[in-house]
Amino acid sequence: MGYLFCNAESAIATCDPHYWDLKKRSKTLTTNRTHIIKEFLYTDLVTATDSFSAESYLGKGSHGRVYKAKLNGDKDNIVVAVKTTKLTTKSKHSHINGNNKNCTGCGNCTSPAENEIEILSQVPNPRLVNLIGYCTDPNGNKLIVVEYMPNGSLHDLLHSSSKPPGWTRRFRFALQVAKAVRTLHGSNPPVIHRDIKSSNVLIDQDFKARLGDFGLALRGHVEDVRVKCTPPAGTLGYLDPCYLAPEDLSAKSDVFSFGILLLEIISGRNAIDVNYSPPSVVDWAVPLIRKGDFVGICDRRIGAPSDLVMLRQIAVIAARCVRSTAEKRPGMVEVVECLKLARKRFHSSPIWCSWRRRVTRVENAQPLMRCEDYDNDNDYDYRNNNYYDWDDDEDDNKSENVVKIVKSGSSRRKSKVSSVASVEYESKPLKKGARSKPSKKVTRSKTVGSSSGFVSSCSRMSGIQMVTEKTGVMKLKKSKSMGVLQSPNLGEDETMIAMWKLVIRDNKKLEKKMLEKPLVNKHGWESE
Numbered sequence: 001m002g003y004l005f006c007n008a009e010s011a012i013a014t015c016d017p018h019y020w021d022l023k024k025r026s027k028t029l030t031t032n033r034t035h036i037i038k039e040f041l042y043t044d045l046v047t048a049t050d051s052f053s054a055e056s057y058l059g060k061g062s063h064g065r066v067y068k069a070k071l072n073g074d075k076d077n078i079v080v081a082v083k084t085t086k087l088t089t090k091s092k093h094s095h096i097n098g099n100n101k102n103c104t105g106c107g108n109c110t111s112p113a114e115n116e117i118e119i120l121s122q123v124p125n126p127r128l129v130n131l132i133g134y135c136t137d138p139n140g141n142k143l144i145v146v147e148y149m150p151n152g153s154l155h156d157l158l159h160s161s162s163k164p165p166g167w168t169r170r171f172r173f174a175l176q177v178a179k180a181v182r183t184l185h186g187s188n189p190p191v192i193h194r195d196i197k198s199s200n201v202l203i204d205q206d207f208k209a210r211l212g213d214f215g216l217a218l219r220g221h222v223e224d225v226r227v228k229c230t231p232p233a234g235t236l237g238y239l240d241p242c243y244l245a246p247e248d249l250s251a252k253s254d255v256f257s258f259g260i261l262l263l264e265i266i267s268g269r270n271a272i273d274v275n276y277s278p279p280s281v282v283d284w285a286v287p288l289i290r291k292g293d294f295v296g297i298c299d300r301r302i303g304a305p306s307d308l309v310m311l312r313q314i315a316v317i318a319a320r321c322v323r324s325t326a327e328k329r330p331g332m333v334e335v336v337e338c339l340k341l342a343r344k345r346f347h348s349s350p351i352w353c354s355w356r357r358r359v360t361r362v363e364n365a366q367p368l369m370r371c372e373d374y375d376n377d378n379d380y381d382y383r384n385n386n387y388y389d390w391d392d393d394e395d396d397n398k399s400e401n402v403v404k405i406v407k408s409g410s411s412r413r414k415s416k417v418s419s420v421a422s423v424e425y426e427s428k429p430l431k432k433g434a435r436s437k438p439s440k441k442v443t444r445s446k447t448v449g450s451s452s453g454f455v456s457s458c459s460r461m462s463g464i465q466m467v468t469e470k471t472g473v474m475k476l477k478k479s480k481s482m483g484v485l486q487s488p489n490l491g492e493d494e495t496m497i498a499m500w501k502l503v504i505r506d507n508k509k510l511e512k513k514m515l516e517k518p519l520v521n522k523h524g525w526e527s528e
């Protein structure tokens with residue numbers, strides 16, 4: 001097999017310019033394209049993985065084990081992931097007219113490792129887990145060297161993490177994966193991944209989601225021999241039910257798998273989970289979505305997001321992706337647009353804007369509150385001390401960028417603030433001109449974590465209530481001039497919380513109006 005496409009160097013350079021240094025140490029393959037992938041010496045990879053030691057072991061997939069490796073660059077150690085694979089017997093099969101010479105490399109003639117090398121070398125992209133190089137071990141097995149993703153897989157984050165990600169981060173991951181798939185489908189010839197699932201979405205050092213594992217991917221047009229001859233493959237639970245024979249394959253199969261991933265992101269449920277009835281996430285979620293019960297499909301560990309309209313938009317696009325008729329599913333361009341629209345809504349929602357204004361104002365102040373108690377929306381970037389934006393890619397530079405919260409504070413962990421809260425927190429004194437007293441405990445409504453519950457609890461009140469340790473329940477008045485809640489007995493931080501509650505209440509009317517819009521006709525549910 002010839003690795004004709006050697007395209008990885010720009011990707012490598014994007015990720016780490018030090019990869020250039022490796023050129024001197026390894027055999028380099030170049031083509032008329034601009035990128036280079038490297039053929040490493042096996043001994044180099046043995047050294048880099050400490051002889052494939054247990055300490056370097058990252059995980060195991062269906063094709064082999066994955067190890068963390070430190071390659072010696074000229075300036076620094078470069079951390080990569082090395083995927084080991086077993087030599088698979090290539091079946092000698094005949095194609096049309098029994099002429100195997102015509103084979104341009106179908107799935108049966110190419111091992112998953114070779115396939116991954118071949119495809120990844122042609123479509124380097126910052127949204128993908130890019131190829132750095134490869135190697136052949138003494139037994140003829142291929143080893144693939146790819147970018148190291150230090151924050152594990154989306155599957156682990158969703159299903160094994162003690163603190164599951166919050167809505168902002170979930171939706172951001174969804175948009176990033178959607179863009180990755182859109183890029184693949186939009187390349188020429190298109191690439192169909194065929195194995196989109198949460199364990200193949202890895203999280204990079206900037207907490208961005210990247211699509212990896214191209215062992216099953218196919219590059220070519222549907223009429224190409226390779227695509228036509230490769231038998232269906234994928235992962236149970238994510239596999240398109242329309243994809244029963246090679247000729248059934250289309251980009252819409254990836255759309256189906258992406259829809260499952262989206263439902264998984266929203267619900268925190270595995271694609272197939274026998275603890276539920278029905279076990280399939282589609283059979284469980286789609287009827288609820290059709291009924292308009294969007295809150296019912298939300299991950300119970302984090303409750304519904306504050307913005308139900310945004311939730312509805314994302315749930316509906318997920319349901320459209322998993323429609324049983326492939327032609328009725330949207331393309332990935334449309335999926336990305338829908339998710340972007342939801343993001344815009346999120347950024348322009350009164351809740352987010354008022355919170356952001358507030359955040360900007362206190363940027364240089366000490367943390368207002370002990371946030372780990374206050375918040376269950378894990379969207380805070382602890383390393384950089386700021387909030388994650390949904391996606392700060394170049395093509396989205398109109399969107400709001402990272403919002404700084406605080407620069408100082410006893411710990412970054414403690415400066416985490418977010419929009420969903422359901423538990424008790426403790427306020428902290430402000431640095432300058434602060435009116436709040438230290439360590440005043442404020443108990444928030446238990447219903448705040450779920451928007452629907454919170455809104456309804458607000459609507460039952462004639463005013464806004466706050467419970468404080470000293471004063472008990474306190475009624476607040478809305479200031480006509482400022483449009484915020486003020487009370488002479490309250491500190492600035494308490495006023496902020498109350499103001500925030502009021503904004504949510506004001507937003508209720510808009511949400512209600514939007515949710516009343518029927519799904520039928522608009523999305524064509526009845527026609528399926």
Ligand SMILES: Nc1ncnc2c1ncn2[C@@H]1O[C@H](COP(=O)(O)OP(=O)(O)OP(=O)(O)O)[C@@H](O)[C@H]1O
Binds near residue numbers: 147152199
């Ligand atoms: N580039 C990487 N950086 C860091 N960890 C990785 C990387 N690639 C894979 N891993 C880890 O190694 C494990 C195995 O990954 P692999 O892609 O081989 O299998 P999988 O996707 O879990 O399953 P399957 O092979 O069935 O698709 C995963 O748990 C993943 O977290």
